[in-house]
Amino acid sequence: MVTSEFSILHHYDTIFTEGVFQVGNAALANVFRSLSAPGPVRVLVLFERQLLAFYPALPGEITSYCGHYPDVLLLAAPPVPVDGGEAAKDMAVVMEMCRLFLQARMCRQSCLVMVGGGALLDAAGFAAAIFHRGIRPVRIPTTALAQADSGVGVKNAVNAFGQKNLLGTFAPPLAVLNDSRFLRTLPPRQIAEAAAEAVKVAMIKDADFFAFLQERAMAIMAGDAAAQQVMVRRSAELHVRHIATNGDPFEWGSARPLDFGHWAAHKLEMLSANRLSHGVAVGMGLLIDTQYAVLSGMLPEAVFQALKELLAAFQLPFCRAPLEQRDRFGRRDVFAGLEEFREHLGGRLHITLPTAIGQKIEVTEIDGERMEQAIATVVAECGEGQPTSNQA
Ligand SMILES: NC(=O)c1ccc[n+]([C@@H]2O[C@H](COP(=O)([O-])OP(=O)(O)OC[C@H]3O[C@@H](n4cnc5c(N)ncnc54)[C@H](O)[C@@H]3O)[C@@H](O)[C@H]2O)c1
Ligand SMILES: [Zn+2]
The missing domain is CATH 3.40.50.1970 (Rossmann fold)
Incomplete structure (x- = not known):
């Protein structure tokens, strides 16, 4: 040898x-x-x-x-x-x-x-x-x-x-x-695309950044250059630091915290035939997994409400239609996203859930009934917005 x-x-x-x-x-x-x-x-x-x-x-x-x-x-x-x-x-x-x-x-x-x-x-x-x-x-x-x-x-x-x-x-x-x-x-909808990922990374890694986004979302969308730069810079720092320090820069393992909210997001993009932009789909994915964490008793309901308001401030709409698509057994099509995500990770399912603003855990099992309840709650709470087109 x-x-x-x-x-x-x-x-x-x-x-x-x-x-x-x-x-x-x-x-x-x-x-x-x-x-x-x-x-x-x-x-x-x-x-x-x-x-x-x-x-x-x-x-x-x-x-x-x-x-x-x-x-x-x-x-x-x-x-x-x-x-x-x-x-x-x-x-x-x-x-x-x-x-x-x-x-x-x-x-x-x-x-x-x-x-x-x-x-x-x-x-x-x-x-x-x-x-x-x-x-x-x-x-x-x-x-x-x-x-x-x-x-x-x-x-x-x-x-x-x-x-x-x-x-x-x-x-x-x-x-x-x-x-x-x-x-x-950049047009506002391009700024919103970055905001969705900034909210994602703030939710699991940086409560101060989340507070900054809450405070400055309107200004960022109105074109405040200084506020936009802070958002871009802090988000980049958090992403880069994660890659450099998490011990798995080339993604050999299955845990992928930066993919928080993405199992649903990827599937929703597909189910909408890419009419939903990635950022809009990520916003919806964050809401679903955050509501699941609330129903699991690991997160106060107020965090879900804060997230919902923040995404709305970034003009990231909620689109009900792809969540309502169901197979012949009445199961929501979006659920297939969980298995596809596991295949994408190439091993055991790892889903990142927030436990407080700025904190997270990884879970390897998802309770189907509770996830159904989470999605139904999100649909009921968030109503309908205008879908954002990727092609626009
Ligand atoms: N490599 C990775 O780790 C990684 C991670 C996430 C996403 N991605 C990929 O990134 C891509 C999305 O990137 P994106 O959001 O930058 O989209 P994009 O590259 O498609 O650009 C979006 C639009 O912005 C225009 N544009 C570019 N710069 C501009 C400027 N300064 N002013 C005005 N318009 C400008 C472009 O012409 C384009 O029409 C996807 O393909 C996604 O898969 C890669
Ligand atoms: Zn993403």
Whole structure:
């Protein structure tokens, strides 16, 4: 027998900045400087084409910026626009990106800088992870959700065979740069998407953050830039800290606390044929599991009411229809989400439940009757709101 055992230390910074491509803002240049390479690092920049509608000067800014730091980086080609959004999460797009890397003569020492929403970062991150078995990715997320959650972690993925996020890798970035300037052009419903995940992580990890969200929800939705930045920053910190300290960054185990509320959310998105956005579905999932915790005697009813009010303040509506779909035995279709979630975890079912604002436990069994009662209570309490469309 020959035993192989080795470990690799991963280290990356999530940097909060304003005007990342303004000459004089050394944050990005310093990422390449930190590599202590013998010469300038070869860099290719992919950016989301849709950003041009809001930031027409972006490619010029990127080029000027890179030209200002010739000692640390060398642009392999002019910045490349790539279509973003969910359609980008496709193997054909990944292959096209790999072709670009080849044309730009990217090697194992080169870096890919990707600028865009969570979907573009997922696709480009996957392409970077497989090209030459991995070139180094630097992420510049441009949506609130990507800055607060999806863009700051260690995963990437594309959709395939009709399944979301089926193909992907774990690939920690070289760095993440969150530029608050990009938040200014986001519509309120994009801010609400990030708020749903912020509420999720606050509920199980940080009572002070929950109180902040209660206090500032209206301001955040009204476009208060400072309050939006606090929400994004604290949410990112909690997500990143969890990944770095929970002992399972590459998700070998089955416990997944950051997926609080997600067993129902994923199923509700499917049952609504994706008419419900992820954030809206997460809000509904949080309500269901929180009500289940109340009925289990582990959480005061007042917490459920506080959560309900907070989600409403973030304009995250409640949609009854997908919860009312039933199979021929009269069982709600959403229940199938529990088994699908267990399969997704690849082991024993683990469901995260709040025991107080800011605290949680993991349970490995769910009482079907009590969950039915929880859903019925949530439906009765929350009534009906306008479903938010993913396509809108
Ligand atoms: N890798 C992970 O760990 C992880 C975790 C959670 C979610 N995700 C993925 O993230 C994706 C969702 O990310 P998202 O919410 O950023 O959506 P998105 O990337 O689809 O972007 C949403 C919309 O915002 C636009 N946009 C981007 N930046 C903008 C800006 N600054 N101003 C105005 N409009 C802007 C985009 O063009 C797009 O139309 C999903 O595919 C999800 O699966 C990944
Ligand atoms: Zn989520």
